[in-house]
Amino acid sequence: MAGGNIIRGTRVGSGPMGENERGQAAPRVRIAFHCANGHEASPAFAADADVPEEWDCPKCGLPAGRDSAKPPTARTTEVYKTHIAYVRERRTDADGEALLDEALQKLRARRGEV
Structure with missing residues (x-):
């Protein structure tokens, strides 16, 4: 055996991370947002959170809305x-x-x- 350290690669005090240590996760809901370029983003929101009408598309940066047939137009800067x-x-x-x-x-x- 090359090294005698059995716990190599771990930190002292580290253990299995799970919901027992962090607590229960809040219930979440995924909402689909569509931009004018046809991209779809589905961020997760807490079930009791206020969901915005628009969301910035992570791929192109255009505003995205919930209606895929009528996505919002680009903002004029x-x-x-x-x-x-x-x-x-x-x-x-x-x-x-x-x-x-x-x-x-x-x-x-x-x-x-x-």
Whole structure:
């Protein structure tokens, strides 16, 4: 015998894991969700849980619904806007020029150029 360790590959204190140690599992129900690409996902929910109307498809990421004949359409995502794009939405060019002139006057006054 190469090694004398009989419990090789196990941890001290580990034993058979089962429902006796973890408790009884809650009753579950599987609900089928269908996406527009024809994928089906069946996540398990607790029997007394509120099941959502939509679920994200794990294969393609599209929203999936319970009705296979009429799956939900893809959500439209808003294009990423930069900070300057949001500023331009709130201010006109005339407002921007006025703010720039004010800032330049303050800067010149601080430097003593006025």
